Amino acid sequence: xxxxxxxxxxxxxxxxxxxxxxPVAAAGQVVVRMRAAAINYRDLLTVQGMGGTxxxxxxxxxxxxxxxxxxxxxxxxxxIGDKVCPMFFQSWKDGPPDAAKRARPLGGPLPGVLQDExxxxxxxxxxxxxxWSFEEAATLPCAGLTAWRALMVEGELQAGHTVLVQGTGGVxxxxxxxxxxxxxxxxxxxxxxxxLARAKTLGADETINYKSNPEWAKAALDLTGGAGxxxxxxxxxxxxxxxxxxxAKVGGRxxxxxxxxxxxxxxxxxxxxxKNLRMIGLSVGSREMFEQMxxxxxxxxxxxxxxxxxxxxxxxxxxxxxxxxxxxxxxxxAY
Numbered sequence: 001x002x003x004x005x006x007x008x009x010x011x012x013x014x015x016x017x018x019x020x021x022x023p024v025a026a027a028g029q030v031v032v033r034m035r036a037a038a039i040n041y042r043d044l045l046t047v048q049g050m051g052g053t054x055x056x057x058x059x060x061x062x063x064x065x066x067x068x069x070x071x072x073x074x075x076x077x078x079x080i081g082d083k084v085c086p087m088f089f090q091s092w093k094d095g096p097p098d099a100a101k102r103a104r105p106l107g108g109p110l111p112g113v114l115q116d117e118x119x120x121x122x123x124x125x126x127x128x129x130x131x132w133s134f135e136e137a138a139t140l141p142c143a144g145l146t147a148w149r150a151l152m153v154e155g156e157l158q159a160g161h162t163v164l165v166q167g168t169g170g171v172x173x174x175x176x177x178x179x180x181x182x183x184x185x186x187x188x189x190x191x192x193x194x195x196l197a198r199a200k201t202l203g204a205d206e207t208i209n210y211k212s213n214p215e216w217a218k219a220a221l222d223l224t225g226g227a228g229x230x231x232x233x234x235x236x237x238x239x240x241x242x243x244x245x246x247x248a249k250v251g252g253r254x255x256x257x258x259x260x261x262x263x264x265x266x267x268x269x270x271x272x273x274x275k276n277l278r279m280i281g282l283s284v285g286s287r288e289m290f291e292q293m294x295x296x297x298x299x300x301x302x303x304x305x306x307x308x309x310x311x312x313x314x315x316x317x318x319x320x321x322x323x324x325x326x327x328x329x330x331x332x333x334a335y
Contacts (some may be wrong), residue, residue, distance in 0.1 A: 003115035004315050005057040010049025012323075015060075015316055023119035025072035030122045032084060034066040035134035036309075037113045037333040039322050040142045040170065046108045047319065053108030061333075062088050062106040064113030065128055065137035075122040083134070084125040086113060087287050088141045093123060094288035101286070113138075114315065116335065126290050129297045132304075139304045139330040140293070142284055143170035148293040149285035150233060150255040151178050159183030161230040164220055164247055165204075166240060168195045170330045171257055173305045175233045176202055181300050184230075187223060189216050195328050202305070217246035228252055228275075245271040245279075254279040305329030 003020045025031045043061050045051045068082040078084065090110060092101035106112045128137035150171075151157040163179040164187045165172045172188070179186045180203035188199040191211035199207060206223050210216040221228055228249030234241060234256045244254050254277060272279065296302075307327040310318040312335045322331055 001116035002312065003059050004061075005059055006047055007057045010047065010056070012047060012316060012319055015047065015319075017313065017315075020115060022117055025070040025075075025119055027073040028075060028122055029072040029119050030068045030075060030078050030084075030125060031070040032066040032086065032118050032120060032125065033069045034064050034113055034116060034118060035335050036066070036138040037061050037064040037335075038135075038138040038143070038170070039063075039318055039331045039333070041322065042142065043107060043112075044319055044322050051108050055109060058108055059111040059114050060107050061112040061114045062108075063138050063141045063143070065134040065140075066118075066335075068125070069117070071122070078122050078125060082125075083128045083137070085128055085137055085141050085290070086118065086120050087124040087126060087290060088145065088284045089286070090121060090124045092286045094286050097286075105284075114333070124287060126287055127294065129294050135306060135309050135332040135334055136304050138332055139170065139174075139306065141290065143330060144174045144304065145285045145290050145293060146257055146283060147171050147174035147178055147233070148296075149289050150257060150280075150282055151175060151231065152182070152293075152296075153285065153289060154280045154282055155231050155253050155255055157182050157184055157231065161185070162187065162224055163231045163233065164189070164229045164244075165233045166235045166244075168192075168199055168328050169235065169325075171235055172233060173199075173202070173329045176204060177302055177304075178296075181296065181302060187220055187229065198328055215243075217243035220247040224249070231255060233257065242271070245275070245277060248275065248277055250275045252277055256281045257283065306332050308332070309334050 001022050007016050065085045068078050091104040162185045165175045166189050185205045187206045188204040189208045189210050190196050196207035208216045208219045213219050232244040232254045234244045307329045309332040
């Protein structure tokens with residue numbers, strides 16, 4: 001079967017398509033014929049050697065969807081023909097996070113989804129939303145679930161809250177969609193007027209171009225009558241964090257998800273404690289959270305935003321698009 005591996009050294013130039021033996025379902029496992037994958041910024045970092053994984057070769061990418069083609073002895077929660085997503089963490093079923101539950105993510109250190117077939121613990125696959133294609137479903141395990149957990153679990157989002165979403169990448173667009181699904185007001189920032197216009201079509205109430213308006217936190221305060229926003233979906237990191245603190249209301253929440261503009265930043269501590277802010281770092285979530293998200297998606301009839309889908313033999317080109325940051329929503333791979 002086909003698979004992509006990072007071989008020898010880290011870097012986009014060291015990705016190679018190889019042949020691997022087909023897996024067999026052991027007791028408690030299923031074999032999933034993968035049909036699609038979706039790219040996250042973490043995948044780009046991992047392939048470049050900045051994802052915290054050290055062992056090569058590595059099959060990259062954490063997010064995918066496919067069809068169960070075999071079940072091992074004792075498996076009862078999945079059947080042949082089920083359309084499923086492998087969970088990002090192959091060790092976090094439910095409850096709050098701890099080190100053990102977060103120890104086994106796909107795409108590093110565990111082999112990822114860029115292979116035709118995978119043997120997986122049956123407890124760590126879950127059904128995709130009704131009526132979704134494999135490409136659409138592949139967007140959920142990391143990006144979708146991270147946005148869901150940020151707003152619905154950690155943020156305890158309520159109708160009438162105001163959410164500031166940074167950018168128009170995968171997590172950010174999901175955050176916009178989930179916030180509107182919950183009845184929240186949403187402000188979206190971007191450096192592109194074209195992308196902001198597209199965000200409006202998805203329900204964004206207000207937009208701020210941070211290129212033409214670099215003090216976007218003050219603009220967010222103006223849009224809220226000086227009060228500030230209830231939640232900031234913080235994906236920028238070093239280049240945006242202090243403005244996120246400024247944009248938040250007293251008692252607001254900063255949901256720290258990404259590091260697109262850098263890894264370290266001196267925090268404006270007087271703003272943090274003076275406004276009684278809650279800054280919550282998070283990544284992805286449990287299978288239980290995934291199932292709650294899918295139930296809400298089914299009820300609302302929501303669909304994800306896929307910018308572009310590449311064939312399996314064009315993974316390097318898909319990663320180049322991610323690196324260029326010109327996409328809107330998710331980038332997918334069809335097998």
